[in-house]
Amino acid sequence: MFLDLLRRRNPALLEAAASLHRSGRLPANCYAIDLDAVGRNATTIRTEADRLGLKTFAMVKQLGRNPDVSRRLVESGITHAVGVDLECAVAAASGGLRTGHLGHLVQIPRYQAAAGAALEPQYWTVFNDEKASEAAAASAALGRTQDLLARLIGPDDRYYRGHEGGFPAADVAALADRLDALDGARFAGITTFPATLFDAENRTVKTTQNLETLRAAAAVLRAAGRTDLELNAPGTTSTAMLERLAEAGATQVEPGHGLTGTTPWHAVEDLAEEPAIVYVSEVSHLWNDEAYTFGGGLYVDPVLGRSSTSAIVVTRDALDKGIASAPVLPVDMPAPEAIDYYAPIPLGGRNDVAVGDTVMFGFRPQVFVTRGLTAAISGISSGSPRVEGVWASDGSAPLVSYDVREEVR
Structure with a gap:
């Protein structure tokens, strides 16, 4: 295709x-x-994200974490990356992309938490209390207070096999209080994956039940007085999808294949x-x-x-x-x-x-x-x-x- x-x-x-x-x-x-085309794609995505008030973190794993591409992304206005794992974040940083999001999809191993904290990520996703404590302790040791994102799971959410894990969405209010109580961390918001998926039958991209879980959890948190919330919503990210994500309450998006025009959607429609x-x-x-x-x-x-x-x-x-x-x-x-x-x-x-x-x-x-x-x-x-x-x-x-x-x- x-x-x-x-x-x-x-x-x-x-x-x-x-x-x-x-x-x-x-x-x-x-x-x-094609470095010029990637730069144009990045500018297009970032311009629309800015219009909608969305934070944009580049995913560069599918590009082999190429540092020349990372530099071009920075020049094109996308200054931060999401590290799919710790090594990805380190490699992106070598090309000048600062760490916007760490720990999602892959959690940070216990004895690498200090290395993760040294990257000074804007956001760090955790799947359980143990990982939250490790991230907090590593950040506190550097005199930082780390913004944590909680990976939520609902009973009808969909995950790729091997990607499962997270906090029960039904307990999100108590979870937020627990993370706030950690020395070196604060609760900043919630995340999932995938928030959108390609629908082959209809040849388009649709939001998932996972995103509905985030929206419901956000409503609970706002009712509890938490109004400054981040909703991280990655998956099949193209300019054409950004407005729908913003309308659903997302505050962060993570284009990956959108940077090279290789999402499944690009295979069936000229985006x-x-x-x-x-x-x-x-x-x-x-x-x-x-x-x-x-x-x-x-x-x-x-x-x-x-x-x-x-x-x-x-x-x-x-x-x-x-x-x-x-x-x-x-x-x-x-x-x-x-x-x-x-x-x-x-x-x-x-x-x-x-x-x-x-x-x-x-x-x-x-x-x-x-x-x-x-x-x-x-x-x-x-x-x-x-x-x-x-x-x-x-x-x-x-x-x-x-x-x-x-x-x-």
């Missing part, structure tokens, strides 16, 4: 990625990110955000009428369900005629439980595919769970694309160095 979207809405990214790969400046097994990421690889070898493409980053987020995958193969003929003429071929993707050393591409007897040819995929990524690299490309919109740097999937410097800084014209 996203390959078709890229070909239609951002062919310049495909052209730049292919040129940079063929020149040796973009390695195989690398997610190429304000542009597609801004493509996975780039190359043909390693030919065997039994198949082209074997280097893997390492071939994790396709399953949120849209299992579907077939295709890739653009940039043959020598396509180099002369342009990317639009390059064949789009089906890929025999590795099984989800397999290690993705390679992905075979059945050739059906064609003989124009050669070792070293560029191969480009468009799918919804989660780079941080892969062995893939990332590279932010600047200057695509001006016709002078340049790789700003190549990074490992956790945002750190890769083990292999790459000479990437010259422009390709």
Whole structure:
């Protein structure tokens, strides 16, 4: 789905990625990110969020926590990140994104609470009293009073398997008093995930029962005299969804795939955000009428369900005629439980595919769970694309160095 979207809405990214790969400046097994498009997307989201009075925290895990992207987000007006785990927050900070939200989805381990507090997060989510006490103690040791968000659960709320946990929403008033009583912390608000979900049947995004649980809990808290409340409501965040979230009482949103135009909604409707990421690889070898493409980053987020995958193969003929003429071929993707050393591409007897040819995929990524690299490309919109740097999937410097800084014209 996203390959078709890229070909239609951002062919310049495909052209730049292919040129940079063929020149040796973009390695195989690398997610190429259109830095200019991400900047425009971030500005669009932040402008609408500001209009609605929403705090905006960027989620960068799906981008491999790329520090060049983090810097561009700051330049575009999104200055804080949500750390899906502690490592994510640290990596985002290396690119200049301050920590807006810590502890959600992943709680902070007991003996890393001090490291979490050292980031001085604006908000810290806790799932239970033990985690609240750890966050408070670590913050008190630094002379800080930490704003805590309580993750609530209602009887009819929906969670992805393995994401469960939190405080019973029915006890929210007493919970708020308990958190306020902690030395080093104060109760600041409530959160859940997902607050919105893509509805495949209706091809749109809908709010969830989880968000209704937050709204009901907020009403209880206001009745108890708590009027300064934060409602953190992440999930499928696009500019098109922000007004509905604000109307539902949300005060914080956390765009992730919205920054690269790869939410499920983007797959079925042209939204304000542009597609801004493509996975780039190359043909390693030919065997039994198949082209074997280097893997390492071939994790396709399953949120849209299992579907077939295709890739653009940039043959020598396509180099002369342009990317639009390059064949789009089906890929025999590795099984989800397999290690993705390679992905075979059945050739059906064609003989124009050669070792070293560029191969480009468009799918919804989660780079941080892969062995893939990332590279932010600047200057695509001006016709002078340049790789700003190549990074490992956790945002750190890769083990292999790459000479990437010259422009390709």
